[in-house]
Amino acid sequence: MRQTGRVAEFANPLTLPDEFALLLHKDNGSCYVGANPNTATAAAEIGELALRDRIELDGTAVRLVDAGWSGLPWMDRLLAEFQQWSGRDNRPIELAWWLPCRTGAFLTHRSVLVEQGLLRHERRKFLGVLPDDRYHPDPTTRAALLAELREVAGDARQVDARLALLAALVHHSGLVYLLEFDRAQRGGLKAIAEREDLGDAVGTAVAAMLAAITAIPAIIVVAGG
Numbered sequence: 406m407r408q409t410g411r412v413a414e415f416a417n418p419l420t421l422p423d424e425f426a427l428l429l430h431k432d433n434g435s436c437y438v439g440a441n442p443n444t445a446t447a448a449a450e451i452g453e454l455a456l457r458d459r460i461e462l463d464g465t466a467v468r469l470v471d472a473g474w475s476g477l478p479w480m481d482r483l484l485a486e487f488q489q490w491s492g493r494d495n496r497p498i499e500l501a502w503w504l505p506c507r508t509g510a511f512l513t514h515r516s517v518l519v520e521q522g523l524l525r526h527e528r529r530k531f532l533g534v535l536p537d538d539r540y541h542p543d544p545t546t547r548a549a550l551l552a553e554l555r556e557v558a559g560d561a562r563q564v565d566a567r568l569a570l571l572a573a574l575v576h577h578s579g580l581v582y583l584l585e586f587d588r589a590q591r592g593g594l595k596a597i598a599e600r601e602d603l604g605d606a607v608g609t610a611v612a613a614m615l616a617a618i619t620a621i622p623a624i625i626v627v628a629g630g
Contacts, residue, residue, distance in 0.1 A: 418521065420477065421456065421567060422449035424550055425574055426514035427523060427542055428584065434527055434539025437583045441624070445578040446514055447507035448624050450483060451500065452570040455614040459484065462613035465620050466497035479513050504623050515540060551584065558586065558593030564603055566611040573598035573618050 419427070426446055429436045436442065451467060454460045459471045459480075469487045490498055518524040523546050527539040550571075556562035557572060564572075575581050576598040581591050597603070599619060603612065618624055 419523075419546075420449075420480075420514075421453040421570055421574075422446050422479075422510065422514045423517055423521075423523075424571060425449040426511060427518055427547055428550060428575065428580060429511070430515075430524060430540055430542040430547070432542065432544070434525075434541045436540070437580060439579065439583060441578055442511040443508050444504050444510075444623050445574055445580070446510040447504045448500075448618060448621075449570070449574055450479070450507070450510060451504075452574070452611075452614050452618075453480070454483075455610040456566055456570070458610060460487075461610060462617050463497055465501055465617045466499045467503075467617075468497040469495060479517065500617060501621050501623060504621065518542075554594065555586070555590055557597065558590040560593065564597055564607070566607045569597055569603055569607050569615060570611060570618075573615050574624075577618055577624050 426442075426449075429442050429446075431437065451460065454467075455462065457471075457475070459469070459475075460467045461470050462468075467487075469484070469491050472484045472488045475481055475484065487498060490496075515524060519526050519540070523543045525541040525543075527541060529537045529539060553562065553568060554572060554575060557564055557568050562568070572594045575584070576591070576594045581594055586594065598615065600615075603615075607615075
């Protein structure tokens, strides 16, 4: 297993789970709860590790490759946990078991977005008593993410590794319906999520992650629309 000191690996300040968590928030400050937010956000965390070559996948199991410091608190904690669970012989961790246990994933990345100024936290109380806080997404950033997904769904933008994973998560979580993608766009995202060969822009680690997302029922939510 490699131990590196890499920090600034990507110029994009948002990681994949940050982007997914941002899409889960509505303009009115509430969020889509029907898209299995914790499990899907946890799957996005694994996707980010795959993007950064920190893990390798074998079917639906993940093996730690690089536990070095990332500079991202959530990722460093996760890498440390994986290293502890894997043991000295670096045993693989089955995602079908791990993903449902990651119950704080969504709130973790909501906090990241608040810290970065991409969610505005409004403290409220329902009937003056019950907490009813709202988290309003930055409209420009959220609109840009949706535009990227619509473009890639309509073949107007080349698929890269990040967009392939984000498209697969939006499709399999059922968020594709909640975000009101039209039929053609839903079909485009489904095709990306289920394709085995996405070209040179998508490496083997990401391709394996796409296959794992498809194979793990805990990520998939059946939504009407």
